Amino acid sequence: MRAPRRGANSALLLPAYGLIVVLVLVPLAALVVESLTPGRVAGVATLGLLFENYLRVFRDGPLRLVLATSLTIPAVTTAACVALGWPLAYALAKVHRRRGNALLAILMAPFFVSYLLIIYAFMGLLQVGGPVQVALHALGLVSASTTLLYSRAAVTLALVYEYLPFMVLSIYGSLERIEDSVLEAASGLGANRLRVFGEILWPRSVPGVVAGCALVFIPATGSFVEPQILGGTRVSMLGQVIDAQINQTFDLPRAATVSLVLTLAAVAGFALLALAALATRRALRR
Amino acid sequence: MKGRTMSNRSKHGWWTAVALLGTLLLTAAFAQKPTFLIANWQGYGSDLPWVVQAFEQECNCTVKQVDFGSEQQLLNMLKQGGVGKIDVALPNSTYIRYAIDDGLVQPIDVARLSNYHELIPGLTQLDALKKGGQVYGVPWLWGTVGIGYNPDLVKAPVQGYAALWDKQYAGKATFNDDPVIAVMTAAVYLGEDPYHPDLAKVKQALLDQKRLDVTYWATTDDFTKLYTSKQIDIGNVWSGLATQIQANGYPIKYVTPKDVITWVDNWVIVKNAPHPDLAYKWIDFMISQTFQDRYARDLKQQPPSPANQIVAESLPADQRQTFQTSSVLETNIPQATYNAWSQLWTEVKTTPVKPLP
16 A cells, blocks of 8 residues: 555645635634724714724723723633632542543533523522522621622623533543553652642643633633623623624724734733643742 | 445435425415515514414415514615515614615505504604605504603602612613613703704713613513512613513503603515505504504503504503604604714713712
């Protein structure tokens, strides 16, 4: 048998490349072009500078606040997902290994529920007269008419619930790959649990944590239904601005500009989170 | 061998497809019933089973409805292939102007509508329904956007829109998520001309109002949930929605301010409608006492006020509203103005404010 020729291989990959071009590069280019076309003010196209839309976005004080919220809520969500997801992934990968698959299936359950349903469920839980509010009131923590609903906390809670499985799955993937012999050797050589965590478990799970951060943080920055329904008038995220520009003011150039700004900010935010995760690895190894 | 089985199977599938298609074509050829296509909001009178049945019997046709979720969506639907397919549609008194100006609808010969003379004259005289001496829209239902509040919790007298800015309701208020209603409400509150208000003042007023709200409401469901779960005590609300909430056993007081914001929904015949004769029959049925009376009395359907004057006057006092030509009508708003208001409202919605304690 002769080894297949390189050319034939490339030809077979063409459809995949084609998909990337058609579904990723072309829409992205269209978005950039749209963001550079003159915006509309009161329905009249303004003949302005090439980057006018961007200047408008950066000069918009309230919008900068909204951008900050669009990054902080997902950052807190991601941190909470790591804090909750890591022990869970560890339990699945190393403790309940034999029942791991069944537990994993249970964990995946939220995937099969419409996210809209999850959001409305949180609304029911948190609203006045809902179980959470009633319990908090019974404990004397809040007054009869105070609720978590319509706050950043409510939005963050729902996002953590929605995105936790992504984090658990990716951490699970990297923890599962750690051979038991390595862990046994470590404890056999006298490392205590903390040291096993600091020098083996955490460092080797960092790739999973970083992948999890990408899967949680980046999509969470684009949330618009969660802040709309659970944040009320008290939480604004850029996803809502984009939604309003597309569906209410029909200002597509501005929507494209805000989308690109959000995308860049999300990638930058993710890079920071990833660097932070990598830094812990270095710090712990020392 | 395997390949052969596969090809047999796929051939089999092909023949099934041909047979199915043939059956469909035959059914279509023999069932000569025309399909009458309506564009309306979902759950807004025209898709009630008894309504569809009654009209299908009368017209010997099949009634189908395409739903839209916003007035703008209706315009888009008409522009993007709806003209020539949809027979009748229901724009409100603001949007009908854009539909007429864009040539999406056709003139209506009101002499062909036997019930037209029963309509409230103030409604049929609206400028928005006419252009160049021709009538393009037939008023169907109308309503006001007043203030709804919980009489058990709100004790101070509520009169005008100022109540929506009253700091004692901070954290217990809601406001309708609609650019025209928002700007007009703020303008009336400020004492500005609701059609040409000072937009900077309006924006500031709306931002101040936002500090009292827990959330904005957009759909019937939004408001009903907020109100019945006692998340809010007060808010601006459609008259029909207040009636519906009351009919479902939740006490609510509805107040009509002096300069109340009022809207009118109107039937239009779409340009190049495939079934113009049926369109006339449909509109005549929609404005008839038969439809208007039964619909107006079904309180759980959230009925707005009927445009048929005879029906309107026969309603019980607590449900009767009198159409005031002096009220602030949601009409005659040029497209450019609408866009500016819409932009303003988007800015208000996405500007973070500090909630009042």
